[in-house]
Amino acid sequence: MTPSPKGLIGFGVGVGLAGAATAAGLVADRMHRRRAEALETGESLVAVPSRELVVVAGDGVPLHVEVDEPVEDSERTVTSGDATVPKATVVLTHGYCLSSACWVFQRRALTRAGHRVVVWDQRGHGRSEKGDAASYTIDQLGDDLHRVLEQVVPEGPLLLVGHSMGGMTMLALAEQHPGVVKERVGAAAFVATSAGGQPLAAGDVAASIGRVLIERLGPATAGVFADRPELLKTVLRANKDLAEHLVERYSFASPVPRSVVRLAASMLLGTDLRVVSGFSPAFATYDKIRALEAYRGADVLVFNGEDDVLTPPAHSEAIVQVVPGAEHLVLRDAGHVIMLEHPDVLSDHLVDLGERTARAAAEGLAAQDKPRTRQVLTNVAKQQIIERARERRRAQRRDRIPVPRRGRAVRRPTEEADGA
Numbered sequence: 001m002t003p004s005p006k007g008l009i010g011f012g013v014g015v016g017l018a019g020a021a022t023a024a025g026l027v028a029d030r031m032h033r034r035r036a037e038a039l040e041t042g043e044s045l046v047a048v049p050s051r052e053l054v055v056v057a058g059d060g061v062p063l064h065v066e067v068d069e070p071v072e073d074s075e076r077t078v079t080s081g082d083a084t085v086p087k088a089t090v091v092l093t094h095g096y097c098l099s100s101a102c103w104v105f106q107r108r109a110l111t112r113a114g115h116r117v118v119v120w121d122q123r124g125h126g127r128s129e130k131g132d133a134a135s136y137t138i139d140q141l142g143d144d145l146h147r148v149l150e151q152v153v154p155e156g157p158l159l160l161v162g163h164s165m166g167g168m169t170m171l172a173l174a175e176q177h178p179g180v181v182k183e184r185v186g187a188a189a190f191v192a193t194s195a196g197g198q199p200l201a202a203g204d205v206a207a208s209i210g211r212v213l214i215e216r217l218g219p220a221t222a223g224v225f226a227d228r229p230e231l232l233k234t235v236l237r238a239n240k241d242l243a244e245h246l247v248e249r250y251s252f253a254s255p256v257p258r259s260v261v262r263l264a265a266s267m268l269l270g271t272d273l274r275v276v277s278g279f280s281p282a283f284a285t286y287d288k289i290r291a292l293e294a295y296r297g298a299d300v301l302v303f304n305g306e307d308d309v310l311t312p313p314a315h316s317e318a319i320v321q322v323v324p325g326a327e328h329l330v331l332r333d334a335g336h337v338i339m340l341e342h343p344d345v346l347s348d349h350l351v352d353l354g355e356r357t358a359r360a361a362a363e364g365l366a367a368q369d370k371p372r373t374r375q376v377l378t379n380v381a382k383q384q385i386i387e388r389a390r391e392r393r394r395a396q397r398r399d400r401i402p403v404p405r406r407g408r409a410v411r412r413p414t415e416e417a418d419g420a
Contacts, residue, residue, distance in 0.1 A: 036255040036256060036257055036258055036261075037257075037258070037389070038385055038386060038388065038389030039255060039256060039257045039382070039385060039386070040257045040258070040259065041257070045101075045104050045259055045260070045263050046101075046104070047066075047068070047101070047103075047104045047107050047108070047119075049066035049067060049068055049119075050067050050068050050069040051066070051067050052064070052065070052066050052067075053065050053066075053067070053152070055120070055147055055148050055151050055152065056147070057123065057131070057140075057143070057144045057147055058143050058144075058147060059131060059132070059135055059140075061123050061128070061129050061130070061131040061135070061144075062128065062129045063120055063121065063122075063123065063128045063129075063144060063147070063148065064100070064120065064121040064126060064127035064128045065118065065119070065120040065121075065148060065152055066100060066118070066119050066120070067116070067117070067118055067152065068107050068110075068111045068116070068117040068118075068119075069111070069116055070087075070111050070114045070115060070116055071111050071112045071114075074111070074112060074113065074114035075087075075113075075114045076114040076115075077114075077358070078355065078358035078359050078361075078362055079362065080359055080362035080363045081362070081363070083362040083363070084362065085157075085358045085359075085361045085362040086156065086157065086358070087113075087114050087115050087157075087354055087355075087358050088115065088156070088157040088158055088159040088186055088187065088354055088357065088358065089115065089116045089117070089118060089153045089156055089157070089158055089159070090110050090115045090116070090117045090118070090158075090159045090160075090161060090350070090354065091117075091118045091119075091120075091145075091148070091149065091153065091158060091159070091160050091161065092106065092107070092117065092118070092119045092161045092162075092166075093120065093122070093145060093160070093161065093162040093163070093166030093167075093169050093170065094119075094121070094122065094125070094126075094163055094164075094165075094166050095162075095163040095164025095165040095166050095167075095192075095193075096164055096165040096279060097125070097267065097268045097271040097276060098125065098163070098164075098264075098267045098268065098337070099121050099125050099126030099127075099267050100119035100120060100121050100126055101126065101263065101267060102163070102263075102264075102267060102337065102339055102340060103119050103339060104263075105339065105340070105343035105344070105346075105347055106161075106339060106343065106346060106347050106350060107119065108347075109344075109347035109348070109350070109351055110347070110350060110351060110354070113351040113354065113355070115159070115354055118148070118152055118153060120145075120148050122141055122144065122165070122166070122169070123135065123136070123140070123141070123144060124136065124271070124272060124275035124278070124279070125271060125275065126267075130272065130274075130275060133274070133278045136275065136278035136279045136282060137282050138165070138168050138169065138171075138172045138282050138286055138288070139172050139175075139176070141165070141168070141169040141172055142169055142170075142171070142172025142173040142174075142175065142176050142177075143172075143176060144169075145169050145170070145172075145173045146173055146176065146177055146180065149180065156184075157184060157185075157186045157357075157358075157361070158184045158185045158186065159185075159186065159187045159188070159189070159350075159353065159354050159357065160173075160185055160187075160188045160189070161188070161189040161191065161350060162188075162189070162190060162191065162193060163191040163192055163193065163337075163338075163339060164191070164192050164193050164310070164311060164336065165193075165279075166191075166193070167190040167191060167192075167193025167194070168193060168194065168196075168286060168288065170188065170190070171195060171288035171291040171292065172288060172291070174288075174291040174292070174293075174294035174295060175288060175290070175291035175294075178291075178293075178294040181294040181295060181298070182294055182297055185295065185298050186298060186299065186357045186358075186360075186361060187298055187299040187300070187301070187353050187354065187357040187367075188295050188298050188299075188300050188301070189300075189301040189302075189303060189349075189350060189353060190300070190301070190302050190303070190316070190319055191303045191304070191338060191339065191346065192303070192304045192305060192308055192310070192311050192316075192336050192337075192338050193304075193311055193315065193316075193319075194286075194311045194315035194318075194319075195287075195288050195289045195291070195292055195315070195318055195319050195322070196286045196287035196288050196289055197287050197289055197318065198314060198315055198318065200283055200310055200311060244261050244262065244265050247261060247264050247265040247268055247269070248261045248264075250309060250310075250335070250336070251264050251268070251335055251336055251337040251340075251341070252264075252334075252335045252336075252337060252340075252341045253305060253306075253307035253308075253333050253334055253335035253341070254333040254334065254335075254341060254342075254379075254382070254386075255386060256340065256341050260340050260341075263340065264337055264340060289318065289322065292319060292322040292323055293322070295323055296322075296323055296324060296368055297366070297367060297368060298323075298367055299325070299327075299353060299356065299357045299360065299367040299370075300319075300323045300325070300326040300327070300367070301326075301327050301329065301349060301350075301353050302316045302319050302320050302326055302327065302328045302329070303316075303329045303331070303338065303346060303349065304316040304329075304330060304331070304334075304338070305330075305331050305333075305334025305335050305336065305338050305341070305342075306330050306331060306332050306333070306334060306376070307332075307333065307334060307335050308334070308335055308336045308338075309335070309336065310336045311336065313330055316328060316330070320372060320374070324367075324368040324369075324370075324372070325367045325368045325369065325370035325371070325372060326372055327372075327373050327374075327375075328372070328373065328374040328375070329349060329374075329375050329377055330374070330375070330376045330377070331345060331376075331377050331378075331379065332376065332377065332378045332379075333378070333379065333383075334379075342379050342382065344379075344381070345377065345379050
């Protein structure tokens with residue numbers, strides 16, 4: 001596609017506005033980064049799968065899939081009374097402009113808990129191929145997920161987890177193959193997602209403007225950078241701090257390690273812009289509320305961040321209202337990319353979901369007989385780490401006095417030195 005002058009001008013204006021709007025934020029971000037340093041653990045953000053394979057979609061597009069086997073000596077079954085039930089295979093489906101790399105923490109937690117885990121890259125994302133522009137629809141993604149299940153997990157109980165567009169993919173699967181969901185899916189987790197019927201990117205002006213720019217200027221802008229990928233890399237290198245700041249601002253609502261910001265940025269900014277603009281129209285007409293009926297017999301967890309500007313809590317509330325017995329967890333100080341912002345909290349609840357679903361199957365309990373529940377949670381452990389970091393900074397400042405002319409600080413004299 002040849003970029004139009006209007007598209008180029010629009011893109012330039014968009015970038016200029018973004019730079020002006022975030023310049024002050026970058027200054028404040030320095031303090032934010034000091035807090036983030038305290039959250040670094042040194043843990044690798046690269047998951048090593050047990051095996052990799054390619055699943056060919058219905059239209060011939062190769063989809064990248066990875067399988068993680070349970071950790072050796074982990075408990076792979078649940079026993080209750082005389083019944084022993086195997087733990088479900090967990091299938092993790094990522095969201096718009098992300099990849100299977102976003103599930104790195106959950107993969108480790110679930111395999112340690114005895115689950116077999118399957119992750120895959122949606123078409124046009126990660127290591128999967130792109131396909132025709134006409135195939136960038138939620139319905140096509142539902143068919144892709146069905147192909148993955150057929151070829152990688154043809155039998156046994158399933159726990160499906162979908163983030164954002166991944167949750168939409170799960171609903172497209174249910175609409176097209178309700179029998180598969182009713183017969184095999186014992187549990188499902190809808191993470192920061194929507195069943196449709198409400199506008200996305202609500203509640204935040206900048207996010208809404210960004211969505212409009214993608215829709216109206218995306219095709220032309222995509223043509224510029226898709227045909228000249230080296231130009232995009234040059235622009236991103238020159239504006240690395242700005243790019244990471246924007247990613248962090250609209251992905252997270254609390255400090256996260258810089259390594260996590262870089263991982264998110266590599267996925268979000270590494271997605272082909274033609275894919276980004278190609279999927280954008282699909283969200284305007286998306287409505288899969290009726291498809292939730294297929295999940296009425298499953299143990300359903302709905303998990304979202306209180307400060308999510310892309311799929312606010314109202315989207316999750318709509319899902320909960322349709323599914324009897326659904327558990328709704330709202331996490332404070334959490335944005336859209338919640339699996340990277342609060343990985344331990346989400347991982348713990350997914351492990352618990354898998355455990356109780358297997359136990360319910362062993363005891364013959366029906367998920368829809370449970371009452372609906374809603375909890376608002378705080379990641380206390382993370383808050384404590386941040387607060388300890390603040391205290392260390394305060395102590396360091398108290399122990400130093402400024403020297404205006406030389407622009408540096410020196411140690412405050414001790415009482416013994418003063419009296420010498």
